[in-house]
Amino acid sequence: MNPVVVVHGGGASHISKDRKERVRQGIIRAATVGYNILREGGSAVDAVESAVAVLEDDPEFNAGCGSVLNVNGEVEMDASIMNGKDLSAGAVSAVRCVANPIKLARLVMEKTPHCFLTDQGAAKFAAAMGVPEVPGKQLVTERNIKRLEKEKHEKDAQKLDCQKNLGTVGAVALDCRGNVAYATSTGGIVNKMVGRVGDTPCIGSGGYADNDIGAISTTGHGESIMKVNLARLALFHVEQGKTLEEAADISLGYMKSRLKGLGGVILVSKAGDWAVKWTSASMPWAAVKNCKLHSGIDLDDTSVTDLP
Template sequence: MDMRPVIVVHGGAWAIPDHLAESSTNGVKNAVTRGFSILANGGNSLQAVEATVRILEDNIAFDAGHGAVLNADGDVELDAIIMDGTNLAVGAVSCIKSIANPVMFARTIMEQTPHVMLTGSGANKFAEKMNIKKVPAEELVTENAVKEWEQYQKYKQSVTSLFNTERMHDTVGAVAIDHKGNIACATSTGGITNKMVGRVGDSPIIGSGAYADNFIGAVSTTGHGESIMKVMLARKVLFNMEKGETPQSAADQALEYMKNKVQGRGGLIVVSKSGEWAARFTTKRMAWASIANNILNYGLNPGENFQEKFDLNM
């Protein structure tokens, strides 16, 4: 099979404020460009989504890795997942600390252990054994994350209120199909500000935060994690596609179902086995970008889709 490669990325579905709009848009455009260059040069989809998400984890504009938010104790706890659609291999981590690129560690778990997920202190011990680089916790904490955490502490705000679920930062992800038709996805997050210590959201949960299957497609989700887990949002999109829906229709139906069933909002990116893709969301904004057929698409606001001709040398 000789497919035209496609890659789609997101930087989180939430009420992105105006002062972060440009950095969020530029961040996803830069990440998708770097990821597509891997595909264009013969790399596979798994390599592309890992590299793309690592770029987003290194960008403080996003809630993952270096831009992660703080839990109730003022610490950073990170979650991530990566999945290979060729054989349904999965690696995931949750509640890990002092690792700047959780998606890379998730891939290590997928390839070097018989397990799907490691969590907490056990995961960090395995990271040391595998020589996964540790960084000082303060390296992952931005000034904005500290200020936001202090506001929550001052006003004792609940992370479960609708107001906060619309405001909070959330998650990065990527889906891709390579020239051989192999599909992969990855999702990474720092969670939600002031979350309970030990809280795990949807991002590292197979079928909720991500799913990939060569016979259907791949999805990476973002939004209110507890809602996404209740409806298994990523797998629900693919179920809809198995029934014959297009990626956009499948995504819209799944997001509408989540909103009606559990009053949850969020977003997702999806690519089908034939290379069709979509980026859809029910929050105020979601930064996303894609490259397909040498066209760079990107957007931030509902209904927005800017296009630029993609130049691999740019």
């Protein structure tokens, strides 16, 4: 198989001009890291984990360092990962003092009999696994402090919720052995209640991977995504014979018409086809196949370059 990796940086209602280039470079960097792993014979799971970790380490994205803040001004992060070879999966939620929640989610997948650990249990497991604890303040950025202050002062913040707070990062990949995987990570939504968990760590909502179909990672309004099981819904349409683009359009359209929820998806099929679709204003993304790097942020904004 020709390996493929696709990465997204979350749906967005607006990305300022001064941030756009930094966001674009961050996405391209993550996709390149993931693809280089695949090109050297690495697994799809390794590729998606590494690509997402790059974005967690980049303060421009709502995951890891750069996560948005809850009502108390604290970071609470969610992540999940899945191996399409055997449907093994790992997820964590309400994680506070870990630099890379996606790495902790993979440890849950590979080192426990469970799929999902949360909050204090996830923290104890991280400590037991030797995952370094980082000070919570280290994950907080000045931009997100200002975002929280702005959100608290805005009227009708809850009503705007479906249209805003769409930031998540994710990756899907197909490796040379025909295995697929996905990984998704987020800081959640600005000004959320303490303990709020969205779609990102929920298998079938924040993502899904099955070698018999393909892999998908989602982004968008978490409560809407959970209500329609967006990831599994889109792959169901692929199973029914729809193209990746058709499956994405149908499932995103259903979520928008039923719930007014906006979002985006990245997909890769078992045959190595890939697609990116979104209903939010924009979604930073990058995809690499056959050493050709495709990337974009807005609907009519796609560039193609050759990787060395």
